[in-house]
Amino acid sequence: MTSDPPPSALSLQHLTKRYGPTLAVQDFSLDINQGETLALLGPSGCGKSTVLRCVAGLEQPDTGRVLMHGRDVTGLPPEQRGVGMVFQDYALFPHLSVLGNVAFGPKMRRVPKEEAERQAHEALSLVELTGLEDRRPDQLSGGQQQRVALARALATGSDLLLLDEPLSNLDERLRGELRGELKDLLARSGAAALLVTHDQREALAVASRVAVMRAGQLVQVGRGEGLFAQPATAWVAQFLGHENIFVQPDSTALVVPEQALQLGQGNAYTVTTQTLTDSGQNITLAHPLGPLHLHLSPREMALVEGGTLRLRVDEGRVLRVREDRDGAGSQPQQAAGAP
Numbered sequence: 093m094t095s096d097p098p099p100s101a102l103s104l105q106h107l108t109k110r111y112g113p114t115l116a117v118q119d120f121s122l123d124i125n126q127g128e129t130l131a132l133l134g135p136s137g138c139g140k141s142t143v144l145r146c147v148a149g150l151e152q153p154d155t156g157r158v159l160m161h162g163r164d165v166t167g168l169p170p171e172q173r174g175v176g177m178v179f180q181d182y183a184l185f186p187h188l189s190v191l192g193n194v195a196f197g198p199k200m201r202r203v204p205k206e207e208a209e210r211q212a213h214e215a216l217s218l219v220e221l222t223g224l225e226d227r228r229p230d231q232l233s234g235g236q237q238q239r240v241a242l243a244r245a246l247a248t249g250s251d252l253l254l255l256d257e258p259l260s261n262l263d264e265r266l267r268g269e270l271r272g273e274l275k276d277l278l279a280r281s282g283a284a285a286l287l288v289t290h291d292q293r294e295a296l297a298v299a300s301r302v303a304v305m306r307a308g309q310l311v312q313v314g315r316g317e318g319l320f321a322q323p324a325t326a327w328v329a330q331f332l333g334h335e336n337i338f339v340q341p342d343s344t345a346l347v348v349p350e351q352a353l354q355l356g357q358g359n360a361y362t363v364t365t366q367t368l369t370d371s372g373q374n375i376t377l378a379h380p381l382g383p384l385h386l387h388l389s390p391r392e393m394a395l396v397e398g399g400t401l402r403l404r405v406d407e408g409r410v411l412r413v414r415e416d417r418d419g420a421g422s423q424p425q426q427a428a429g430a431p
C-alpha cells in the first residue's frame with residue numbers, strides 16, 4: 093500500500109489578481125516543498141510582489157487558492173497565516189535594540205518575555221549576530237541589518253518565509269557576499285522560503301529552484317543551472333543573460349551558449365567591435381548567424397589575428413527555442429497587463 097505524499101509547504105493554485113485594468117497575476121500555480129528555497133524571478137512590474145502579498149494575506153486574489161501544508165488559508169488575515177516576512181527595507185524598529193526587534197514577533201504572539209528572548213537569541217545565533225543584541229539598527233552595517241531582519245522572520249517560528257528583494261538595499265560587494273550566506277541560512281532554518289527578486293544572479297545563487305515570471309504569468313520553472321542550459325523560450329534565454337540569440341524565419345530562435353563556441357578553429361570572422369573589461373575584452377564577430385558576442389580572456393585575445401578570429405560553432409550545442417520576444421530581438425517586455 094502506498095501512502096499519499098505530504099502536502100506541499102505552500103501551494104498556489106490558479107491565482108489571478110487584477111488592479112483595475114491591470115492583470116497583475118494571471119492563472120498562477122506553483123508548489124514549494126518544506127526545506128526548499130524557490131526564487132520568483134522576473135522583470136519589474138511582472139507581478140512578483142503581488143504573488144508574495146497574496147501568500148502573506150496582504151492582498152486577496154480575485155480567484156484561486158493559497159494552501160499551506162494542505163490547509164486553505166485564502167480567506168485568512170495575515171496574522172493567522174503564520175508566515176515570516178523579510179522586506180526590501182528590512183522595516184526594523186529604529187527605537188528597539190536588535191534583541192527587541194527579533195523578540196517582537198514572539199512577544200506579539202503572547203509568548204512570555206523570557207521565552208521570547210530565548211527564541212530571539214537562538215535566531216540571532218543562527219544569523220551569527222550574537223554579541224550585538226543591545227545595539228540599535230542605526231549602529232549596524234547594512235549587511236547586519238539585513239541579518240537582523242532575517243532573524244526576526246526566523247524568530248516567528250514559521251516554517252514558511254517570504255523574502256521580498258531582501259538584498260536590494262545593499263551595495264554590490266555586500267550583496268555578493270550575502271547571497272551565499274543567505275542560501276546557507278535558509279537551508280539551516282529548514283523552512284520553506286519564497287524569495288522574490290529581479291536579479292538573475294541572486295535567484296541562481298540562493299534558490300534551489302527558480303520560477304521565471306513574465307507579465308503576470310509563470311513561464312518556466314526549474315533548477316537554476318538547468319534553466320540557463322535549457323531556456324524554454326527566447327525571452328527566457330535573454331532574461332537569464334544569454335547574449336547570442338538569433339531570430340529565425342519560422343518563429344523560432346537559435347540560442348548559442350558559450351560552450352558551443354570553439355575558438356581558434358574553423359573559419360576566420362571579422363571582429364567588428366572590441367571593448368576592454370576588467371577581465372579581458374568583449375568583442376563582436378560578424379558571423380553568418382548574426383553579430384556574435386564573446387567575452388575573451390587576455391589569453392584568448394591572443395587568438396585574434398589581423399582583426400579576425402577563427403571560430404567554430406558546435407551545432408549540437410545550439411538550442412532551438414520558441415521566439416516570444418516583443419518585436420523579436422528587442423529587450424524583454426517590462427510591464428504586466430500587456431495583451
Ligand SMILES: Nc1ncnc2c1ncn2[C@@H]1O[C@H](COP(=O)(O)OP(=O)(O)OP(=O)(O)O)[C@@H](O)[C@H]1O
Nearest residue numbers: 111114116135136137138139140141142143290428
Ligand atoms: N495597489 C496597486 N494598484 C494598482 N496597480 C498595482 C498595485 N500593485 C501593483 N500594481 C500593478 O500590478 C503589476 C504588478 O506589480 P508587482 O508589484 O506585483 O510587480 P513586481 O514584479 O513585484 O515589480 P517590482 O520588481 O518592480 O517590485 C504592475 O503593473 C503594477 O503597476
